[in-house]
Amino acid sequence: MADIFISYAREDRxxxxxxxxxxxVDAYSVWWDRQLLGGENFDEAIERELDLxxxxxxxxxxxxxxxxxxxxxxxxxxxxxxxxxxxxxxxxLPLQFRRKHTIDLASWRGDANDPExxxxxxxxxxxxxxxxxxRTPGRLAVAPLSRRLGLVVAVCVVVGLAAWMSTYLIRSARxxxxxxxxxxxxxxxxSTVSASNxxxxxxxxxxxxxxxxxxxxxxxxxxxxxxxxxRSGLEWYVGAERTVSWHEARNWIDGLQVCAGGWRMxxxxxxxxxxxxxxxxxxxxxxxxxxxxxxxxxxFDIGESSWAWAAGVPKNGMAKSFNFNQGIEAAYSPTGTDxxxxxxxxxxxx
Numbered sequence: 001m002a003d004i005f006i007s008y009a010r011e012d013r014x015x016x017x018x019x020x021x022x023x024x025v026d027a028y029s030v031w032w033d034r035q036l037l038g039g040e041n042f043d044e045a046i047e048r049e050l051d052l053x054x055x056x057x058x059x060x061x062x063x064x065x066x067x068x069x070x071x072x073x074x075x076x077x078x079x080x081x082x083x084x085x086x087x088x089x090x091x092x093l094p095l096q097f098r099r100k101h102t103i104d105l106a107s108w109r110g111d112a113n114d115p116e117x118x119x120x121x122x123x124x125x126x127x128x129x130x131x132x133x134x135r136t137p138g139r140l141a142v143a144p145l146s147r148r149l150g151l152v153v154a155v156c157v158v159v160g161l162a163a164w165m166s167t168y169l170i171r172s173a174r175x176x177x178x179x180x181x182x183x184x185x186x187x188x189x190x191s192t193v194s195a196s197n198x199x200x201x202x203x204x205x206x207x208x209x210x211x212x213x214x215x216x217x218x219x220x221x222x223x224x225x226x227x228x229x230x231r232s233g234l235e236w237y238v239g240a241e242r243t244v245s246w247h248e249a250r251n252w253i254d255g256l257q258v259c260a261g262g263w264r265m266x267x268x269x270x271x272x273x274x275x276x277x278x279x280x281x282x283x284x285x286x287x288x289x290x291x292x293x294x295x296x297x298x299x300f301d302i303g304e305s306s307w308a309w310a311a312g313v314p315k316n317g318m319a320k321s322f323n324f325n326q327g328i329e330a331a332y333s334p335t336g337t338d339x340x341x342x343x344x345x346x347x348x349x350x
Contacts, residue, residue: 001232002031003128005053007073009063015088016059019105022112026121028128046073051267054348055127056082057120060102061089080311081264084123086116129262129350219299224259227299228349232273235350237263239343241303246319246334249309249343256345263345265311268329270346271322274300284325285340294324307341 004023008016020030031049050056056077064070071094077083078100085093086103093102103120111117220228227236237259239252249265256263277295284293285306294306307330310320319334321341332339 001052002029002049003054004028004030004124005049005056005073005077006030006032006059007050007056007064007070007077008032008059009061009067009070011063012059012061012088015061018110019057019059022110022117023121023124025112028124048269050076051269053077054082055084055124057124058083058085059088059105060085060091060093060097061087062091065091065094076312079313080267082127084120084127086120129348219297221299222259226259229273230349232270233349234270234273235259235347236266236274236300237345238300238302239345241301241305241342243305243337243340244309244343245337246309246314246321246341249341252343253345260350262347262350264347265309266344266346267312268310268320268322271308271310271324271344272327275322275324275327277327281324292325295327296324302342305340305342307339308344309341 004020006016006020016032020032023030031053050073056073058064058070058074058077060070074083074085074094074097078097083100084103085097085100086105088105088108090106103123104116105114105120108114108117218229218231220230222228222235225237227238228234229236237256239249244252253263253265274296276297279295279297280293281296281298281300282294282302283304284291285304286292292306294300294302296302302324306325307321307323310322310329312320314334317333318331321330321332321339322328323330
């Protein structure tokens, strides 16, 4: 899973590559469709990465404005609220994207300090929830080998001097201590140990607890009620224990401000990361006189629910959801409440 997904027309591959390489200098992972593995299904790989990316850059050009692929990817990103559009040609955008602020990279020539490119970097940082490093003026460049060797030598000299000085000071202190008369407390070390033990015994229990390392599992619950997943890097917030329609779930998530906000509806791929056939949570959906519990970590207290709504504009009268009992995608009416479907909100861990 990459931080950034780049959508572009194949005719603009060189520009897409330049954007990707420049962003990778900022320690971001960037995905574009030339990075497919041998034997990997093209459509499935693109859909997976598009769904998991926390920022989708769309490069609008005279070629991409007429590309169904790019239009669909831009629409999916806009639906999730992760779209960062940019012009690389002076073109008229498709109608549905004209009200979205679009960064002008039409005159960009690979300069990482270009004001418009820096504007895109700031937009990316806002989506990913982290500050970007400041750049120095000028194009990106790799220092000549002689300069890099010189820097290495300089660092080694400084480290060597620091080590020598540290050794010298320690030896001087030992010599001074050996030539000085011993103090009373040094003649009776047991009294020092006793005082130390007393201090530890009298320390507050909170302080003592901090000294004990605690095991860290996959999930941790924040004070505000969110659930952080260290494996996927996603943070979750589960809605009230009641069945809701797809529209109710989306409206609830759009207005959710708990834990500093920034929540969105999860994709099917993101919900799949929670599915664990070895775990069981809640009592599950009742059907045929039998309960069908969710196979998800018990930290997610979801009661009788077995489904969660997923992002994506409902098509053909059907909306996507994920079945935690069977670990499969499901689709049914976005207004329906026949099944015990809950609202899950997600964002990147902050």
